[in-house]
Amino acid sequence: MSALITTHGLTKRYGGRTVVDGLDLRVPEGCVYGFLGPNGAGKTTTMKMLLSLVRPTSGEVRIAGRRMDRSTRRGLLSEIGSLIESPPGYGHLTGAENMRLVQRLLRLDDGQVARAVRTARLQDHIDRPVRTYSLGMKQRLGIAMALAGEPRLLVLDEPANGLDPAGIDEMRRLIRRLTGDGTTVMVSSHLLDEVDRTADVLGILGGGRMLFQGTREELFARSVPDVLVDTFEPERAAALAGAWGAVLDAGTVRVPGLGERETARLVARLVQEGVDLHGVRRETRSLEDVFMDLTREEAL
């Protein structure tokens, strides 16, 4: 699959503080790219650099193979819809009047605007002043504005912020529908659960650096779950397995970061020492746990 967005060594520094550090992004065309990381990880700054709203300190951004900079940004932006930070919308105007501003600016026809409004399911509220909208409706108006130009790429910065569970679910379905139509969607979040079920590719950012980039399966494969040893003599088993970094955890011996061969050696040693084992298993881990581990390591 060809990449629609690539960055090479993308870096942003404010004074002595590095916010984004040598990022090599690769967003395949036609996919949902989940851009994850805790608050302050550098997601919004990265997205702003992709849109040329913020100038990189070093490195480059390429959209569809073309370098994004001040001289090319206007042409490239016509292929990109975006929702960055808080949803846009002039409160004193109606939703329809806000859409007309976008229509005029991007020279769109009525059909394009109507389709965007329908896709965002805003048609029943479009004639109301935006100041009377709920946050969810404002997000949908922002998405309708971003979609109106029928962009090839949609960049959504925390679109589920402030939405209730039903709103988040609706946002997920909307994103899936869009990729079904061939749009590439890059969506950021600080919560894995928000994008886990929609993203084809995940990029995890921590402290401005890319901690992981790949599919959900690759992320799982990268993580080695703890080995849990169930025995009638947990204290003795924990002492014997101390060399492997074992700890006692609620009557179970927990050994982190153990590969398959080392697990076999550990079990052989415990059996050799006459420890009665009645279970050896890997801890079941959710993707959330893997994500938390990755970002926690970075925070430490």
Added chain:
Amino acid sequence: MTGRAVANEFAKMRRLRTAPALIALVLGVTVLTCGTALSSPGFTDSAGDASPHSWRVLLGSMGIAVPLVSPVLIAVMASRQVDIEHRGNGWTLAHASGVAPGALCRAKFASTGALVAAAVLAHSGLVVAFGRLVGITAPVPAGPWLGYTAWVTVVGLALLALHLLLAAWVPNQLVGLGIAVMGVFAALSSAGMPDRLAFLLPPWGYYGPAVPVGYRDGALVALTPPHLAALLLAAGAGALFLSATRRFDRQEA
């Protein structure tokens, strides 16, 4: 893109109470000018004369009404036009659509500036109509009248540019409005100052030297304002506005 951005600025004025502010500007200056003139001794008595005295009274009255009314109302219009961008995340929306923040400010200047210029022409024309209505038979002193109208337009546009930049730079709109109120004092004081001193308070200080009439030895006489100063103000304010908005264009979101 510029034309579409300007058209959008006119569209954004809907329900922004721009029209009431403009009407207040036109009627405020007109009513205050006419009221001041009517209370001036000899104004109605000389209306039927061939002397230009009554027109001079009207010009002098406009020289008080304009600086009293314009600075605050122009600041209010600029502030309202820019505040919606701060509140509605409009800077980022426009920037991501290819209209950088400085270009957005220039579009606002073009749209609101056209209305400010129209308002100046309107109150200037209404005062002439009032003069005719009260029976002034002498010909309108077209040169001084047009010169003053042009000068007031230049000062109004310079004020608008200043307040657009202030409102964009400082999100708290009370700052700009506070400066506008102080500007009224500077504008009114400039009438009693030597020109060189008044020019030290741009753009408000330019209202005083613009008035083409003044009292000399108790008589209201015609004066020749230093029109070159208005041209310099237009050039200076224009260059500063362009430079500042180009800087905004390079500013990061």
